[in-house]
Amino acid sequence: MEMTMGPGGRPPEGEARGEGKNFIQHLIDADLAAGNYDRVQTRFPPEPNGYLHIGHAKSICLNFGLAVANGGACNLRFDDTNPTKEEQEFVDSIMEDVAWLGFQWDNLHFASDYFGDLYRLAEKLIEIGKAYVCDLSAEEIREYRGTLTEPGRESPYRYRDPEENLDLFRRMKAGEFPDGSRVLRAKIDMASPNLNLRDPVLYRIQKSRHHRTGDDWCIYPMYDYAHPLSDALEGVTHSICTMEFEDHRPLYDWCISSLDMPVKSRQIEFARLNITYTVLSKRKLKLLVEEGHVNGWDDPRLPTLSGIRRRGYPAAAIRAFCESIGVAKANSTVDIAQLEFFVRDHLNYHTPRAMAVMDPLKVTITNYPEGQVEMMQVVNNPENKEAGSRPVPFSRDILIEKSDFMEFPSKKFHRLSPGAEIRLQNAYYIRCEDYRKDENGEVVELFCTYDPKTRGGWSEDGRRVKGTAHWLSAPHAFRGEVRLYDRLFVAENPDETPEGGHFLDGLNPASMEKVAAYLEPSLLEAKVGDAFQFLRQGYFVADRDGQPGRPVFNRIVSLKDSFKKKG
């Protein structure tokens, strides 16, 4: 850990070689060096039509990260140009999610704030003969557009003169025409091999109420028109988006140059995030929620930021993960194990330990005085001395995990078995002297003896013991619900469905298991959002479904287990 670091936490020699920079930063460096811009400004531009997921987190970290790295600014701008799909509920959740991730936007904007400017710019486009009102129906426009291999045909309205276009456009705005009857189109090139350039629609008539502008407008700008101009109006220098917009870049540039916008924003595309064993498309997530395969948008199994948050993934871990995966243009699917690594990495240091028994086996310490209770002082986090310690009661009646005992142990099993001795962590060494079975032949109780000279879990004679188990004093333990979450899909790539299949076929039927667990007394005080490492089992967070005296814990992620894999 003690290596020389340069400013920014990177090895200085790496800094000198330009390592640690993604291709976008290289482009920014070149832009700055060439004098194309004298500052850097980015933006995160979600459409408020749904919940953010971890794919958005990559974009958020990228945009805000680039702004910080270059001493620039990053805005949060809602791309709310389609009133039929957008709602205030989503803008609220998006702001909450971005803030939770740990970023503060320099300015908050809405594309709808620019509707007036955008309208005036459209009139200008008409005046200079670069846009026209087209009366073709949606279906006709599609037919006229041509195909991938055949050029399109020009609209019969393409050469209307500017005065008529202006008049028509104003009347569109005034609400004189019904929805779908006319659109404003850019006059570019119907024969372009890039379909986005075949006179794209700039404005459509849509008489629906907008969540922010109400009924002020009945014409709304399209993304391809509103986005570049909003960027330019706002002063964005580098407009970062995902690969599917690469074909739109010529149109993006066309808008900015045709209107001679003072700021020449530059669009740069990168590949969106995919993760194994989950889906990251809005459509599929919506289906999972609406069909009830999960319980709402913040279901802890979902990759939504609200789901991840409830699951107990720390924001810092998400940021570290996004940093680690890099930024490139190649399609890729990151192994979910990489995400889980950063979650464990963060939680290991930041989370106090506690003891919980999921599947109890009764242990009676036969030589321990009946009625006696000792308070054992237990370290909260061996990784962090400042986390302190807590008292945990110990008594004659103990609970351990069933899986910590084997009647006929395998060679590598070094937990409890007849005659074997193990350590109860922070308490005593115990030896299994006998056990009792029920009528089904299942072991239901262990009779052990303890060594009074091993208090705290240390043996004075230097005698070593191979296994260490977690435990609970039966009379002091209380019950709580534990939800054992696992990956949502058993299919590694749920998006790649076999022919005739559906992505839902890949769902994991056991993605959540509810367990009535026994918990140590200190856990009674856990507040919603408090995270713990349940010793030897995994990381858990108190869920909002808990009741006073009856908490609910979500398993965030299990601990790595090299034993199971070998067995």
Add this chain to the structure above:
RNA sequence: AGGGGUGUAGCCAAGAGGUAAGGCAACGGUCUUUGGAAUCGUCAUUCGUUGGUUCGAAUCCAGCCACCCCUGCCA
């Protein structure tokens, strides 16, 4: 088929004519009061492929192959 992209290890990903970074995963060793953590080590004679240029190519050139995106009045 026309256009736009992308191919470096099981998964991400650096690399920019000088002899393949790093992380995840995996596998060994050490250590350990969590079968966790920590720690040490192993893991690409080769960069989709075939040719070419060069003293020298993952980097430059040409061809081929594979995959992704584009025919919303969605974003």
